[in-house]
Amino acid sequence: MTLFTIDEVRKTFKNGEVEEEILKGINLSLNEGEITxxxxxxxxxxxTLLTIAAGLQPATDGQVLFEEQNLTTMKTDQVRKLRASKFGFVFQFAHLVPFLTVEEQLLLMLDVAESPLKKNEQKYEVNRLLELVGMEHRKTAYPSSLxxxxxxxxxxxxxxxxxPKVLFADEPTASLDSQRSKEIMLLLRTLTKTLNITTLLVTHDEEMLAYTDRIIKMSDGVVL
Known part of the structure; x- marks a missing residue:
């Protein structure tokens, strides 16, 4: 099932008096349960394409459709609420809050997403997910010790x-060694399949492509 549709998306930046077109009419569909x-x-x-799809910056032209909602015509507050409830983000660096434990990092995210779960239900969900990613034994640890x-x-x-319905991952293994990179990619693939998430991944590491379902090659703002 198609969850995400990127239709003729263009992005232009001004460099002094010169306009530079970064994306030149991108068309792309993303399916549930796939890692692209x-x-x-x-x-x-x-x-740039990933951040536009995620609603982190607007397209100059074209549209981004998520569950038949047009992100390009939504108000800023609407997009922000959509990101908080339906999208998840992983970047090259973890950006963990240094003074919060592992468990507290996840509880904070539930607050940001305005989770309807009660406090005891939130704790159960945190423990369940930490077990799923192999970190339940470190839930009281602080980032400095990880x-x-x-x-x-x-x-x-x-x-x-x-x-979330969609996970955006921008170079999630770039700061890791080869073995840790493979472990993280295997985890992303397992979670994508187990939880039926739509995952859009940006990577420069060709070894990581073995863990994906689809590979979209880009050059000079177009899909090859």
Whole structure:
């Protein structure tokens, strides 16, 4: 089932007096339960496309449809609420709050997403998800005591604790060694399939493509 449709999306930036077109009419559909990778050289437009799809910046032209809702015509507050409730995000660095424990990181996300769960239900859900990502034994730990791979596992758990429909992952393994990268990609694939999430991944590491369902190659703002 198609969950996301990107229709003739263009993005133009002004560089002084010159307009530079970063995306040149992108068409792309994303399906439930699939992990799709955007690949291409630096400057190809893949991260720009991801941020537009996620509602983090507007397109210059075209439209982004999510569950038949048009993000390009929605008000800023509406897009913000949609991101908080339906989207999850994982980046190159975990960006964990340094003074919160692993458990508290996830509880904070539930508050941000305005979860309807009661406090005891939230704690149960946090424990369940930490077990799913292999971090239940570290729930009282602070970020400073975690390895890079552990931090990314917590970041992934935080990104899906509110049961989003879409997970956006921008270079999630770029700061990890080869073994940790494979572990994180296997985890992303397992969660995508288990929870029926639509995952859009940006990566430059070709070894990580073995864990994806679809590969979209980009160059100079177009899909090859």
């Amino acid at each position: 990778a955007l690949v291409g050289a630096s400057g190809s437009g893949k991260s 390895s890079g791979g552990e931090k990314q596992r917590v970041a992934i758990a935080r990104a899906i604790i509110h049961q």
